[in-house]
Amino acid sequence: MRLNKIKDKNAVVELTNGVQLPVIGFGTACMRSEGCKNAVGEAVKSGYRLIDTAAQYKNEEPVGKAAAESDIPRSKLFINSKLWNEDHGYENTMRAFEETLRWTGLEYLDSYLIHWPNPKPLRNMGFEEHNAASWKAMEELYRAGKIKAIGVSNFLPHHLNALIRHAEIKPMINQICLYPGNIQKETVAYCREHHIVLQAYSPLGAGKLLAHPVILGLSKKYGCTPAQICIRWHLQSGFIPLPKSADPARIRTNMDVFDMVLSDEDMGLLSSLDVNIKLLPNPDEADF
Numbered sequence: 456m457r458l459n460k461i462k463d464k465n466a467v468v469e470l471t472n473g474v475q476l477p478v479i480g481f482g483t484a485c486m487r488s489e490g491c492k493n494a495v496g497e498a499v500k501s502g503y504r505l506i507d508t509a510a511q512y513k514n515e516e517p518v519g520k521a522a523a524e525s526d527i528p529r530s531k532l533f534i535n536s537k538l539w540n541e542d543h544g545y546e547n548t549m550r551a552f553e554e555t556l557r558w559t560g561l562e563y564l565d566s567y568l569i570h571w572p573n574p575k576p577l578r579n580m581g582f583e584e585h586n587a588a589s590w591k592a593m594e595e596l597y598r599a600g601k602i603k604a605i606g607v608s609n610f611l612p613h614h615l616n617a618l619i620r621h622a623e624i625k626p627m628i629n630q631i632c633l634y635p636g637n638i639q640k641e642t643v644a645y646c647r648e649h650h651i652v653l654q655a656y657s658p659l660g661a662g663k664l665l666a667h668p669v670i671l672g673l674s675k676k677y678g679c680t681p682a683q684i685c686i687r688w689h690l691q692s693g694f695i696p697l698p699k700s701a702d703p704a705r706i707r708t709n710m711d712v713f714d715m716v717l718s719d720e721d722m723g724l725l726s727s728l729d730v731n732i733k734l735l736p737n738p739d740e741a742d743f
């Protein structure tokens with residue numbers, strides 16, 4: 456999937472089940488309460504249709520309120536949430552999903568992802584079994600029409616392989632940490648081979664990339680902001696970026712990336728960018 460020909464913020468990609476996913480979304484990690492509601496409201500006004508939340512972010516309620524108070528019909532929004540670590544297993548997943556519906560005030564989710572493949576408290580059981588049990592619940596919820604698409608987040612190829620061994624329905628999305636210089640080659644190749652769409656969280660390297668000299672140079676060359684350079688790199692790489700901002704002007708400009716195209720040479724430069732940012736631990740070793 457190459458998105459450099461996409462010229463329009465309403466563009467979508469099709470998941471394996473035919474569900475249409477907007478090519479850019481709004482991230483909400485670390486946003487809470489009114490601030491979150493206002494930011495999501497601004498994002499929807501600016502044209503974002505995909506909104507990403509999670510039980511772990513503790514902001515499903517303001518995300519749901521912002522969606523309900525927007526002028527956009529529910530069917531035109533794509534709302535994603537995630538199952539947190541303490542809720543793995545069949546029964547727990549069913550309960551956690553109902554709680555997510557209650558917090559968001561929604562009747563269905565557009566997508567629901569297992570947030571983390573190998574939570575520390577369950578690590579001695581092995582990740583394969585509890586992910587398989589959670590996945591069985593998610594497959595049932597999907598078949599019942601309560602979730603339009605199911606997927607995972609932070610899964611590496613060995614986690615995906617194990618999940619697919621037990622799955623009747625393959626994951627449709629893997630949301631991972633991607634940004635220029637952090638291209639997770641093996642996971643990206645695995646997902647492409649299995650037609651799993653890649654969503655990119657921290658697409659701006661949590662904002663830390665925006666002062667990088669190469670990105671600053673490209674922003675001058677293309678006459679745009681450093682954030683737009685990063686977002687455009689995601690689109691042209693075939694990733695669905697989920698940039699976050701609490702600032703209305705930035706929310707708008709981060710979406711205004713459809714009248715520029717980065718050259719192949721500059722795409723290569725960004726992919727191999729030398730960056731020294733460590734945002735996340737290895738999912739098999741994290742302390743949570």
Ligand code: A2P
Pocket residue numbers: 482656657658659660661662663665680682683697698699700701702705706708709
């Ligand atoms: P702010 O909320 O003040 O705009 P990521 O999406 O990679 O996690 O990055 C999020 C961080 O990047 C936030 O700190 C956000 O700060 C900052 N950010 C988002 N968009 C822009 C932008 N256009 N210019 C500068 N900083 C930005």
